[in-house]
Amino acid sequence: MGAIIKRELSSYFNSAIGYIVLAVFYFFSGLFFYMYCLLSNTASMNYVFLSMLMIVMLIIPIITMRSFSEEKKQKTDQALLTAPVSLTEIVLGKFLGAFILYCLCNAIYLLYAIILLFYGTPDWAVLCSTLLGMLLMGGALIAIDLFISALTESQVIAAVISIGVGLLIYMIDSLTGMLNVEWLSNLLHNISFDAHFTNFINGIINITSVVFFLSVIGIFLFLCVRVFEKRRWS
């Protein structure tokens, strides 16, 4: 699995994708940090994180779009699937490779927190819980988008569907207000990433939210494994 993680990371940085993802993430987070913290003279980064949600929804599909689709198209998956490694190891390796790049993106928040130290005292507890929320939510999105990438041979299709799904997830909480059916709006609220992420941003590490994001990761990685299993038999 270590070999696959290393390979994933090197593929991001052998091409421009890794650098572009980092650059876009750092640019927008820097912009929001400047707008909401430095210009507004506030030590709370909550607005930065909330504004970055949309960017995260758009960036993660770029990270994951080629993970499986490109392997299938170039037939390099034959090297992985005929090596003495299990399908779970392959999928986990891909997931962790993408997740580490996403973590590198989020590492910039630590720099912003250090900058804030010069002007005031950031609330470290809230910052840590928010970062945990960002990582868990990002992990869940990565798992969903990896599954989408496993379904197609085209990077573009994988990216477009992933962005669509990401936007839907982003908007799902606002949709609940438009629905008159109570059970449906409750259901949508409970599976809304936004609702669970709000707990973290308020400094609450709610075990339900942690389990929710971990479950999404688990379910979609399991589905990825099943996609490969099915492909072998079809």
Add this chain to the structure above:
Amino acid sequence: MIEVQHVTKRYGSVKALDDISFTADSGEVVGLLGPNGAGKSTTMNIITGYLSAGEGTVLIDGVDILEHPKQAKAKIGYLPEIPPLYVDMTVRRYLEFIFDLKKVKLPKKEHIAEVMTIVKISDVESRVIRNLSKGYRQRVGLAAALLGNPPVLILDEPTVGLDPKQIIDIRKLIKSLGKKHTIIFSSHVLSEVSAVCDRIVMINNGRIVADAATDKLSESISGEGILALEVEGAVSTVREAIGSVDGVKRVSKAAGNNYTVEYESGVDVRRGIFNALAKAGCPILMMRSGNLTLEESFLKLTEGGAD
């Protein structure tokens, strides 16, 4: 070493493989021969665990590829038809990745250097695979298959698209590898299979149509041997003399003084014919084997599928 038992594979309603069974013993180079679309790659993909057979089993050194995929795959080095290369990596980095992926226990640097020397790619080790020629890419794929010294090598059309010199190099390499490894080698090029393999398994339309040692293949197909003769003398005397030899099944007259003799497979009738014709006073001007060439055997077996 490799046992393929009653393997059947369907793609939807199409039967790609139909009850295929064959074995490859330790140290044997087996050629999988067949026209395009015959089922060679599917067979190889099933042996290597890339695809699963609908029915039947594949055992690698006694280990079932489906039941214990990790142990079985550790014994296999596979070079698919299109080598699975990450073109953004350098040759060395790619081989290091495959080394780690296969969890090889040998000393990394030395083993990779040794494999690169065997397939003659040491001179391109720091080049990005994207910039390599087809021949080099093929060799990098072969190097990846050889990493970890697996006892079984599965090579799917390893010479496709190479120039004649590269083809000869790869053939030589496979022959030399055959001393240490069990190799299954697929091709639709007859001369290649006959040059490299000890045994040929011929596949057509997903079925095995012949399985024999390379030099016995045509005999096993026709079930009888054929001799072409040029003999001086009266036709009736010649026919009578040859016909009297044990093992001869039929004598037919061709143009001039030429005759075709069909005899039972496994019997050597040449001495008998020589003695009988000498006794009859009919000198033999020419005698040669008229057995089907590999090409003729191939066409005879596959003509149904080629139409």
